[in-house]
Amino acid sequence: MSTTVTELDKVKTGRWSGGRSPFNVEYGKIMMWFFLTSDAFTFSAFLIYYGTQRFAHITWPDPDKVFQSIPFVADYGYPLVFVGIMTFILIMSSVTMVLAVEAGHRNAKKEVVWWMIATIIGGLTFVGCQALEWTHLHHQGFWWGSIPGQEGVSPDVALAPYFTKEISEVAALQFANLFFTITGFHGFHVSIGILLNIIILGMTLAGTFERRGSYLMVEKVGLYWHFVDLVWVFVFTFFYLV
Amino acid sequence: MASQHHDHTASHDEGQHHEGMSKGKIWRVFFYLLALTALEFFIALVLVHGGYVSKGLAVNTVYIVLTLVKAYYIVAYFMHLKFETFGFIMSVSIVFLFIIYFIVLMLTEGGYLNTHYNPSPFWPNP
Numbered sequence: 052m053s054t055t056v057t058e059l060d061k062v063k064t065g066r067w068s069g070g071r072s073p074f075n076v077e078y079g080k081i082m083m084w085f086f087l088t089s090d091a092f093t094f095s096a097f098l099i100y101y102g103t104q105r106f107a108h109i110t111w112p113d114p115d116k117v118f119q120s121i122p123f124v125a126d127y128g129y130p131l132v133f134v135g136i137m138t139f140i141l142i143m144s145s146v147t148m149v150l151a152v153e154a155g156h157r158n159a160k161k162e163v164v165w166w167m168i169a170t171i172i173g174g175l176t177f178v179g180c181q182a183l184e185w186t187h188l189h190h191q192g193f194w195w196g197s198i199p200g201q202e203g204v205s206p207d208v209a210l211a212p213y214f215t216k217e218i219s220e221v222a223a224l225q226f227a228n229l230f231f232t233i234t235g236f237h238g239f240h241v242s243i244g245i246l247l248n249i250i251i252l253g254m255t256l257a258g259t260f261e262r263r264g265s266y267l268m269v270e271k272v273g274l275y276w277h278f279v280d281l282v283w284v285f286v287f288t289f290f291y292l293v
Numbered sequence: 294m295a296s297q298h299h300d301h302t303a304s305h306d307e308g309q310h311h312e313g314m315s316k317g318k319i320w321r322v323f324f325y326l327l328a329l330t331a332l333e334f335f336i337a338l339v340l341v342h343g344g345y346v347s348k349g350l351a352v353n354t355v356y357i358v359l360t361l362v363k364a365y366y367i368v369a370y371f372m373h374l375k376f377e378t379f380g381f382i383m384s385v386s387i388v389f390l391f392i393i394y395f396i397v398l399m400l401t402e403g404g405y406l407n408t409h410y411n412p413s414p415f416w417p418n419p
Contacts (some may be wrong), residue, residue: 060346066378066380072377073380074377074378074379074380074381074384075378076378076381077378081381084381084385085385086387088385088388091389091392092388092392093364095392095395095396096395099392099396099399099400100399101396102396102399102400102403103399103402104402104403105403106400106402106403106404106405106406106407107402107403107406107407107410108407109407109411112388115337115342130337130338130342131334131337131338135330135334138330139327139330142323142326142327142330143323145371146319146320146323146371148371149314149319149371150316150319153314153315153316153319216404225358228390256415273372277367277371277372278372280367280371281367281368282364283406284360284364284367285360285364286358287360288333288356288357288359292333293353293356293357
């Protein structure tokens, strides 16, 4: 009887040969990544449409002139300052989220709780700031399908404060629609993130992860939270800087 | 019970390739992100508003490069993607080639509309 093992009978040890997780990533986490990839496509589509509209118009509202208020401080004269504060808040809450994940790896329940609370406060502050900015723009006359101006006032006069180059009603309208749609969709994501963070905080407090022996759920929700931050980095560049 | 065991195994596996993200490293990445954002504000508020440079292709390219670097730091370190296996990194990132193609496609289309329809009296523009 031959003792040689044929190729077919050999025990396979490759990454994809079975018996182990080829990516070494837990199922739920993979699914979160794939969801985020598809969500990134949605946001990309929005921002690319914004770019297309900008390219299709001779002129475009100047973001430095549209966004120059600091709520409760000044109505105009401070371009980018308020959005800078918002960006800082969101980056900060991303950091507290990573710190919660890091504490989770050490099974340090108390630290996870505190970092999660910090993250939730950061998220709420960001959404609050966005609400203030929306209110300000709405008072100026910007909304879905509407731009500053009233009966008897020529659009050239009403829109003059928002343009550096030529004035265009169509461009202003596109800008208003896209601003509220894109920041609204992002704000919706932040709100969902806050809700998920609150659920995770509740589960941590209830000791669910302690009993499971793993804080992997914190990591999965963390991925979503960082994604929201990531999207803001792009929204910030394309709406406020460029 | 089964899921408990599964989660435990997963967290054990993770522990091995996530040791790279210590508290110190997290704060270091945070300061990189802060510095890059500060640089963007410096360009926007000091250089552009001060009249040293004017908004245009060059400044926008700098903004976009800085944005992409920030995105890299968030995805690679905060989302731990850098520490995953090569196959997994590819499975979530290679599809963005389509997005690059889509950007080129749509911006070309926008430019076409600008140059071809704006002179037309039927195009409500500017």
